[in-house]
Amino acid sequence: MKALLIIDMQQGSFKPYTLRYDTFGVIDRINELSQQFRKSGDPVIFIQHDGTKENSFLPGTEDWSLLPELIRGPEDIFVSKTTNNSFYKTDLQTILKSRGVKELIVTGCATDFCVDATIKSALTRDYFITIVSDGHTTADRSMIPAKQVIAYFNWLWSEMTATQGMIKVESCDAILAT
Numbered sequence: 001m002k003a004l005l006i007i008d009m010q011q012g013s014f015k016p017y018t019l020r021y022d023t024f025g026v027i028d029r030i031n032e033l034s035q036q037f038r039k040s041g042d043p044v045i046f047i048q049h050d051g052t053k054e055n056s057f058l059p060g061t062e063d064w065s066l067l068p069e070l071i072r073g074p075e076d077i078f079v080s081k082t083t084n085n086s087f088y089k090t091d092l093q094t095i096l097k098s099r100g101v102k103e104l105i106v107t108g109c110a111t112d113f114c115v116d117a118t119i120k121s122a123l124t125r126d127y128f129i130t131i132v133s134d135g136h137t138t139a140d141r142s143m144i145p146a147k148q149v150i151a152y153f154n155w156l157w158s159e160m161t162a163t164q165g166m167i168k169v170e171s172c173d174a175i176l177a178t
Contacts, residue, residue, distance in 0.1 A: 003043040003101045004033055007086060007108025007115055007136075009070055010048055012056065012063025020109060020137040021146035024069075029135045029172040030107050031071045036176060038073045043099055045077045046070075047086045049114065084117035093125065103128040105175065107135035111146075111153050119157060119167075129167045131157050132175060 009030065017023045034044045046066060051057030057064045059080065066072070081090050096104075104127045108115050115136045122129050133154045140146045158169040 001042060001100045002037075002103035002105060003045055003096060003099070004037045004105045005045050005047060005086065005107065005118065006030055006034070006070070007047045007106070007118055008049050009046070009067050009107075009109055010057060010063065011065050011067055012061075013109050014067060015063075019139050021139070021150060022134075022137060026107070026109075026135060026137045027067060027069045029132065031069075032176060033105065033107065033132065033135065033172060034071055034073070034076075037105075038075065043075075043077055043095075043101065044073060045079060045092070045095070046072070047079045047081055047090075047092070047108070047114075047118075050080045050082050053082065081114075084114045085121045086114065086118040087121045087125065096127075101127075103130070105130045105132060107132045109137050111136045111138040111150050112141070113138075116153060123160070123162055123167060126166070130175065131167070131169045133169045133171050135172050 014020055014023060037044050049057050050059055077095060079090050079092050086092050104122055106119055119129060138146050138149050154169050160167055
């Protein structure tokens with residue numbers, strides 16, 4: 001079984017929407033993937049950052065809420081996290097194990113923080129991971145534009161040393177075609 005992870009696609013990270021690279025393209029691709037997952041009975045898991053300790057992204061607030069353009073289903077699962085790593089002190093691992101999930105398809109925000117930390121943590125838990133190369137986003141950084149950050153991390157993940165076949169980077173179209 002596989003699961004789709006949608007990390008930190010919250011309103012507070014996208015003010016204004018142009019803050020993140022290719023916001024609407026990423027949303028559209030996540031929606032396409034989530035619809036396919038729901039049709040096949042595979043879990044769709046939304047992960048939301050709870051920034052209570054930073055006094056931001058407070059649960060129940062507009063900033064904490066998911067982007068309104070994201071399609072949600074009645075069977076979708078919601079996980080709250082307090083660090084970059086979606087596994088750290090959350091019930092994500094328990095949820096995945098209870099459903100027999102062995103493969104993760106990863107999307108979300110921010111490429112260089114929460115997406116990267118979650119991918120690396122998932123590798124140490126022996127998941128097979130597919131990163132959606134055009135399904136994650138970030139903002140421009142002081143030294144590098146977002147488009148380059150995304151390209152760099154796609155390259156980095158594709159070159160990581162892991163048990164053969166445990167991590168790959170593919171476009172949304174390639175994933176939908178399988």
